[in-house]
Structure formats: C-alpha cells, structure tokens
Amino acid sequence: MRPEALFDYFADIERLPGIGKRNRLAIEKLAGTRTRDLLFHLPTGLIDRRYRPTAAVAAPGSVATLEVIVEEHRPSQNRRVPYRVVCRDASAELTLVFFNARADYLRKQLPEGEVRLISGKVEHYLNQVQMTHPDYIVAPENAAELPSVETVYPLTAGLSGKILRKAIHAAIESVPELPEWQDPSVMAREAWPTMLEAVHAIHHPEGPEVLAPGSKPRRRLAADELLASQLALAIVRDRTRKKRGRPLKGSGHIRERILAALPYSLTGDQKTALAEIVTDLQSDRAMLRLMQGDVGSGKTVVALLAMAAAVEAGVQCALLAPTEILANQHLATIQPLAEAAGLKVALLTGRSKGKARKTVLEPLVAGEIDILIGTHALIQGDVEFKDLGFAIIDEQHRFGVQQRLALAAKASAGIDVLGMTATPIPRTLTLTSYGDLDVSRIMEKPPGRLPVDTRVVALDRIADVAAGVHRAVQGGARAYWVCPLVEESEQLDIAAAEERFASLKGMFGPRVGLVHGKMKGPEKDDVMGRFQRGELSVLVSTTVIEVGVNVPEATIMVIEHAERFGLAQLHQLRGRVGRGSDKSSCILLRTNEIGDVARARLKIMRESEDGFLIAEEDLRLRGGGEILGTKQSGLPEFRLVDFAEHASLIELARDDARLIINKDPNLETGRGKALRHLLYLFERDEGVRLMQSG
Template sequence: MRPEALFDYFADIERLPGIGKRNRQAIEKLAGTRTRDLLFHLPTGLIDRRYSPKVADAVAGSVATLRVEVVEHRPSHNRRAPYRVICRDETADLTLVFFNARADYLRKQLPEGEARLISGKVEHYQDNVQITHPDYMVAPENEADLPAVETIYPLTAGLSGKVLRKAIIAGLESVPSLPEWHDAALMNREGWPTMLQALETLHKPDGPGALAPSSKARRRLAADELLASQLALAIVRDRTRKKRGRALKGNGHIQERILGALTYSLTGDQKTALSEVIADLESARAMLRLMQGDVGSGKTVVALLAMAAAVEAGVQCALLAPTEILANQHLETITPLAEAAGLRIALLTGRSKGKARQAVLEPLAAGEIDILIGTHALIQGDVEFKDLGFAIIDEQHRFGVQQRLALAGKATAGVDVLGMTATPIPRTLTLTAYGDLDVSRIMEKPPGRLPVDTRVVALDRIADVASGIQRAVQAGARAYWVCPLVEESEQLDIAAAEERFASLKGMFGPRVGLVHGKMKGPEKDAVMAQFQKGEISVLVSTTVIEVGVNVPEATIMVIEHAERFGLAQLHQLRGRVGRGSGKSSCILLRTNEIGEVARARLKIMRESEDGFLIAEEDLRLRGGGEILGTRQSGLPEFKLVDFAEHADLIELARDDARLIINKDPELKGERGQALRHLLYLFERDEGVRLMQSG
C-alpha cells in the first residue's frame, strides 16, 4: 500500500485552481495527471520583474515594472492599426500598444485617471517609450498578483504559463512534508534543504542561480530521483542474488561443433565475453549480466555458444526478442550453426497459432526442444518448458521487470538470465539503468568488416544523391532510404515516407519498397523479404528498421533530415549497412540551417564508428533530456537529473543503496520506512512489491 502521507502527492490535478476538463488534457500531455507530476515539472528559466525605474530611465530591451497613471485611450478606426493607451509618470509618457484589441476589455482594465502597475518589455520607438501587449496590468492594491520573479515552464498548445504557475504553487501548498530519507551526515555535508523546500526554491526562485543544475535545491532533487532508482535496482538484485542459481557445467562438445562450423574465428572481445558468461553459468549464484555489443559485433554467436554450454549441462534455453523481425533474424543466424551441432531449436511468436503453435508447445514441455527463440509469446501462461535453465533477453531495456520475472517464472529450479543490447549505453547510464549488473562489452568488429564511409550532404543536393543511387542500383547495389522524424506524430512520419516513396518510384520504377510502423506485421515482413532477396533494390522506411534488420547485401544508407535524429539512432541506422564484405556508405542529408548541437552530432558521426564513444558524446551533447531517445529505448526516464552535471551523484546513490540493502534489506527500520515513501513517490515501487513477494 502507498503510504498515507503520499495521498495528496498522487491526488488528481483537477482539484487545483484553474484546472478543468479542458486544460487537464493539455497538462496530462505535458507532465501528467497527478499533483506530483506538476511538482516535478521544473521551470527552465525566469523573468525578473524587479527592475522598476521611472519611465524616462527605462532601458530599451529590458523587462520593467512601471508605476503610471492612465491618461487616455486612442482606439484606431483602421482594423490593422494598433489600439494605443497613453500613460505617464512625472518623468515621461508611456504608450501601451495592442493589436486586435477589444476596446471594452481594455477600458475596464485601464480606466482613465487611475494608477496602474505595468510590466513588460520596454521598447523605444521614435523617441517614445512603449510596451507592446504588457504581461501584467494591475491596480497598485493588487500588487501581490504581479510576481517579482516569474518562472518560465515548458508549455503545450492550449495551456498558458499563468494557469500552470498558479496550479503548481497551489499544488505545493497542498502537500505535506515527508520523512527525510537521506542520511543525516550527507544532508549536513551538502547543506541540502528538505525535498519540499527544494521544490519551493525551484518553483518560487529568488534569481537565476536557484534553477542552475549546480544549485543545492536541484542537486537535492536529483539525488532523490537517483536514490529511488538505485534502491529499486539494488532490491531486485538482492532478491535475484538470494535465489540460488544452478551450477550449469557443460563438457564443451556442442560448443566445439559450433566453432568448427564457423567460417571465421572469434574476436578477442567475443572470447572474453563468452568466458565471463560461462563462468556465471558454472557458478551456483544467479547470473546478473548485460552483454553490450555494437551493431554487428557478433553478440548472437556468443549467445549461441553460451546456450550450447547450458544445453550440455542438461537444461533448456530461451532467447527473448522484442520484435518478430529480430526473433526471425536470430533464428536465421543460429539455425545453420545449431543444425551442424545437433541442437534442436524452434520459434514461437504471436503469429504462431493453432496446430503450428501446438507443434512447438508439446515437444517443448517434453524436453525435445533445446533452444526456444521468440517474442513476448514466450512468456504466455500456456508455454511450459521441461527444464528452463538459461534465458537471454535481447534489447533488454525494451522489457519491463514484470516481463523478466514472468520469464524467470517458467523455470522449475533457478534460471540464469543474460541481458543483451546493441544500444551502446554510456557507463553513467548503465549504472542508472541497470545498477550493479556485471557488464561484458564486445567492442571489436568481426574480421573482414570494412568501415562505413559516412558523408554529410546538404538537402538541396538530394537530386544528385538520388541519381548517384540510381547508378549504384543499376550496378546491383541495394539501398535504404530513411525518412525524417516529423514532430511527435507517426501519421506525419508516414506521410513523409509515402511522399518520398512516390518520388523515388518515379525514378526507379517497381524496384522500390516502403515499410512503416502502421503496416501490419505480415505486410512489413513481405516487403523486408523482397528486399532481402533482392527483388527490390531501394527500401524507403520510417525508423522501424532501426534495430535488427540484417541484409548484408545492402551497402547504401540515406538518412533524410539527419539533424532531427539523436546520435544513438543515427548510429543504429548506419549499422544496417557495412554488414557484408562490400564497401558501404552512409549519406546524412541535412538542412542548410542547423544548430550547434546538430552540427556537432553530424561531425561525430562522420569521424567515428565507435558506438560507445558516440553514446558518451550523445550524453554530453544532450545533457539529461531524452538520452538515447529514452522514450524509444525504455531506459528509465529521469525528470530531475542532468546527467552531465549530476554524474557524481550516481555513484553516491549506488553506494548508498548498497549500504541500505546490507543494513536493512526489508526496509523496516526508521530510515527504511522513509525510503519506502521515496520508492513510492518516484514510482519505483516494484522494488517494494518484490520485497513483499520474497
């Protein structure tokens, strides 16, 4: 149960002033629907309205608050000309300028002969001091309605800053303070405020310094969010470690057959990763390992050899992939090697229905299948293994804790779980996302892989690029053409892709195919299969081809509006080419006007193919925001942490979480009870549920 002190934090925002059914949707899209969501929606800047000179001294371009008397209204008879209101103090006149004005409203707000406080941006126009559309016009007795320092928040259509600000301040006043979960010695050393004081400081700042990532309030809140995350991970790890694994010791005979069937020898990194995984299998502790390997670094072969070792020890294995395309691809890579080694493998996806499904489930339960490859279909209730001992989760960050536990639940005795990812994750983020997981990294490319020639080309040369591809295709090449990300809307993405498809079809005729996210699975697979077989030469797509498409014959990748993509995404897309022995190229088309960050991103892409270096740079360039496009990658989203600025707090949180679990693993002590509030507040309560389920 969520602690009672948190009820007000999770109360619906409609109870706050100014929020009704209509703007609730806008706020939900922006931040969420609970009071805590608004409190964690931090300001990005502020307007200081404390500058209050006489009218004659007001500096052009400044934001000023001026005390004046309203002298006269000068409406305009021409609808295009502005409505003016003349005001003055003892030093000069001030003209207020309004376009598309409502005269009755302005006369009510600014009665002639009365004093008003006017706040807004000062302009000097033909020796006159003027303010166009003032931000505030209040009577002196209502001076409290004019904020001296006004916070600026990220907004969305249909929502004004004033409404949001008012709701947030009311939200702050509606919630109680919570028991302190940080260690007293740390609080004293850092001089941190309480959590509620920190939120107050940020939503009612006294100057720009309060909002800086290095401020005490910001660091305190970042430490809260990181500790919640690290503690939840530490609990999961502790519970997993306490479940005994099984010592799975093979004799190497199946592995030898696989190695004999390979046409190449393993790289040093592959050998190291394999020996680390096998050492985990042979130990009696449960495995907690993540294998990171760049696109095309040969993770699947290492995974197969590790599964062979488990099969030698007499257990079954599962390989769980996030998409059918990826599951099918693993099957294709693994089948010839598995057959050579006498391993029995099968595929189970959402598309396996009726008799075909039964033909997998029955031998699986009878122990006649050694390795089952599949999607979420693997964790459904009726899927029974005779003795599951080793599970590999590919693109691990796309699966939640519940799904991982469901897979582990398929085992009668302990199961070893290996996570695998082709998304290079910087070390700081590996810590944040996976806590203390043991990590094996495969950095080397398999022998024979040529570097991909990456070029940045201005979009106005798109016709030259298309004719270059036409020449390459006539000579037998195959190319991907990835269309841009258009805002948040998949519909617009698809429209852009369909438009590009139509224009290329005019050039290439029927040898062009199109795939996008709204196509049904079978449709998408059919087009992919045509591309794989070489029946079509150019594949136009949205970013659905980002992970796991393997067509070694494809040697050209064009990414339109490359400046709109994150570095990790560009790197993943580029990894679709350069998989065969032919020379490959990647063309990044960009608009003429691009910002500094986008320019730096494209420069890194041109200079490096090292996914881990690229991931570190991505983190540096983006700061704490949507790292790796966390929305797409399923890594936990952080609202209060700036990874570039708060890196030192990650280690701090990890060490503290470890200490807490060692001292009070059930969180029953006084600090433990406070930490339960923290886990619930940051919705990391699967940690608490796991403690209760044991």
C-alpha cells in the first residue's frame, strides 16, 4: 500500500483551481494527471519583470513594467486596424495595442484617468513607445498579483502559461513535506534543501541560476530520482542474488576443441569477458551480467564458448534473438564451430511448423540438443527442455521482463542468464538502467578488420554518389542504401524507400532489392538472402537492417539525410560494412542547411569508430531520454536528471543504494521507511512489492 503521506501527491489534478475537463486533457498530454506530475514539470526559462524604467528610456525589445495613467481609448471601426489605448507617465507617452479587442473588457481593465501597472515587451514604432497585448494590467493596490520573476514552461495546444503556473503553485501548496530519505551526511555536505523546498525554489526562482542543472535545488531533485532508480535496481539485484543458481563447473574439453577450430585467436577483451562469465557460471548464485560489445567485436564467439562451458557441466543452453534474421545469423556463426566440437545445435523460430517443429521439440526434451537458438518461439508453452541451465538474451533491451521470466521458467532448477547487446550504451546510462547487472565490455576489434572510410557529402551531390556506387557494383562490390527517417511515420519511411528503389532500379536494373518494416518475415528474408548470396548488388532499405545483418562482401553504405539519425543509429548502420577483408566506405548524405548539433554529430562519425565514445557524445548532444529512444529501448524515463550535468550523482546514488540494501534489506529502519516513500513517489515501487513477495 502507498504510504498515507503520499495520497495528496497522487491526487487527481482536477481538484486544483482553474483545471476542468478540457485543460486536464492538455495537461495530461504534457505532464500527467496527478499532482506529483505537475511538481516535476520543470520550467525551462524565466521572464524577469523587475526592470521598471520610465517610458522614455525603456529599451526596445526588453520586458518592462511601467506605472502609467490611462489617458484615452481609441477604438477602431476597421477590424484590420488595432484598438489603441494611450497612456503616459511623467517622461513620455506609451500606446497599448490590441488586435481583435473587446472594447467593454478593455474599458473595464483600463479606466481613463486611473493609474495602472503594465508589464510586457516594449516596442518602438514610428518613434512611439508601444506595447502589444501586455502580459499584465494591474491596479496599484493589486501589485502583488504581478510576479517580479515569472517561470516559462513547456506548453501544449489549448493550455496557457498562466493557467499552468497557477495549477503548479496550487499543487505545491496542496502537498505535505515527506520524511527525509537522503543520507544526513550527504545533506550536510551538499547543503541541500528538503525535497519540497527544492520543488518550491524551482517553481518560484529568484533568478535564472536556480534553474541551471548545477543549482542546489536541481541537484537535490536529480539525486532523489536517481536514488529511487538505483534503490529499485539494488532490491531486484539482492532478491535475484538470493535465488540460488547452481554451480556449473565444466572440464574445459569442449572449449578447447572450439578454440582449436577457430581460424584466429581471441582478443584480450574476449578472453576477459569469457573469464568473467565462466566465474559467474561456477558460482552458486544466479548470474546477472550484460555483455556489451561494439558492432563486429566478436560477442557471438564468446557466447558460444560460455555455452560450451555450461554444456560441459551437463546442462542445455538457449540463445534468444529478437528477429529471425539475427537467429539465423547466430546459427550460421555457431553451428560449424559447435558441431566441430561435438555439440548438437538446433534452430526454432515462428516459421518452424508441423514436422519441422516436432524434429526440434522431441530431441530437446530428450536432452539430445545442447544449444537451442531461436526467437520468441523459444518461450512458447510447448517448448520443453530436459535441463535448461544457461540462457543468453541477445539485444536484451528489446525483450520485456515478462519474456525474460518466461524463459527462466523453462528451467527446472536454477538458471543463469546473460544479456548481450551490440548497442553501445554510455557508462552513465548503463549505471542508471542496468545498475543491477555486472557488465563485461568487449572494446577491441578482431585482428584484420580495416577501418571504414567515412565521408560526409551534401545531398545535392547524390547523382555523383549514385554514379560512384554504380562503378563499384560493376566491379563486383555490394552496397546498402539506407533511406531517411520521415517524421514519426513508418508509412512515409516506406514511401521514401520505394521511391529511391524505383530510381536506383532505373540505373542498376534488376540487381536492386528493397526491404522495409511492413514486409512479411519470409518476404524480407528472401530479399536479404538474395543479397547475402550476391544475386542482388544493392539493397535499398529503411532502418530495419540496423542490427545484426552480416554480409562480409558488402563494402559500401550510403545513408540519406544522415542528420536525421541519432549517433548510435548511424554507428550501428555503419557497422554493417567493414566486416570482411576488403576496404569499406560509408557515405553520409546531409541536407545543405543543418544545425550545430547535427553538424557535431556527423563530425564525430567521421572522426571515430569507437562505439562507446560515440554513445557518450550522443548522450552529451541529445540528453538521456532520446539517446536510445526510451520507449523502444525499455530504459526508464528520467524527468529531473540531466545526464551530462548529474553524472557524479549516479555513482553517489548507486553506492548509497548498495549500502542501504546491505544494512537494511527490508527497509525497516527510520531511514528505510522514508525510502519507501521515495520509491512510491517516483513509481519505482515494484521494488517494494518484490520485498513483500520475497
């Protein structure tokens, strides 16, 4: 149950003044429907109304507050001519300008002969000082209604800043202070305000410095959000660790055979990652590890050797991949090496039907298959192992918790699970999102890999690029041509790809293929297969080829409108070439007019092939929410954290969370009870539920 002190925080915003059914919908779209959502909807800037000059010296373009006497109303009969109200102070005249005005309303607001405080943007027009649609018109006795410093918020259609500000200020007044959950020594060292004081300071700032990510109130709130996240991960980690794994100690004889069959020796990073995974397998606690390796760094071979270690200890293994293309590719890499070492490997996908499916499922339950590679089809009810002991989940962020649990449920005793990803995730995001996992990183490229020559070319030279690709293809090369991302619509993406396909077909003839996300699996695989076999020379595609396709013969990658892609995505796409022994090139086509961030992004792509460096830069340029597309990546969304500015707080929160769980695993001390409030406030309460269910 949510603690009682939080009831007001989770109360519906409709109880706040000025919010009815209509603007509730607008606020819901913008921030959410509970009082806490408004508290965490942070301002993006300030309007300072403390500048109080006379009319004669008011600087044009500035926001000023003037005290004037209303002299004369000048209504207009012509709708195109604005309504004017002439005012003055001791120094000069000030004309107020209103379009589509209601005369009766203005006469009431601005009675002739009376004094008014007017605040808004000063303009000079034909040597006259004027103000169009002032923000505030206030009688001197109501001067308190005019804020000296006013916050500016992100808005949406149908919602004014005034209504939102009023609702936020009412929301702050409506909630109680909560018990302090931060460590007292940290509070003293950082001189942080309480959580509610920090919220108040940010929504009623004394100056722009309060809104900066480095201010004490901002750092306090970021520390709270990070601690909630790290504590929830630490609870999950603690509970999983307490589940017994089973020690899987192999003799090493199968691994030796695989290493002997490899045409190259492992890199230092591959050896380190393998040693870490094998140590986890041999321990009697459940494995919690993520193997990160850049595109083409040789993760699959490490995965095979890890599975061989588990098979040596007498259990079966599963490798779960997000797509059929990836599952087939893992099979192509693993099968020859595994079978040379005497291991039995099988594939199960959604396309394995009838007899083909039966020929996998029967030997699987009999224990005759050592390694099963497959897609979501692996976790269906009728798939039974004799003794599943180790599972590897490829591109882990594309599977939900439910799917991971369904896979773990296939094991009759304890199971070790290894996550694997080719998406380089910056260290700060790895800590915030996978803080419950140990991480092995493979940074080195296998020997013999040549760097990819990356060039940035303006789109108006697309004809030259196409001609260059044509010459290369005539010489036997193969090329990818990736079409741009169009807004948020897959339909438009496909239309762009079909158009480019048609134009290239005119140039290359029938040796051009097209793949996009709306094609059915078999159709897509057929085109991919023809490209892999060399029957097609050019593959036009939307971003569906991003992860995992392996065609060592492809040496050219063209990406149209590269400025629309994130860095991580460009890096993934570029990783499709440079996989063989031939020199490869990547051409980033960009529009002539691009912004500074896009320019910086393309410059990094030209200068570096280090996926982890690129991911860190992407984070710096774009912020945390966008970097992996939060929704698609399964990473939690953060509202108060600025990853570039608050990186030091991540380590602080992680260390604190681990200490808390070691000392007070059930959160029963005074601070522990306060921390339960924190978990509920930031909706990380799955941690509390997990504690209660044991």
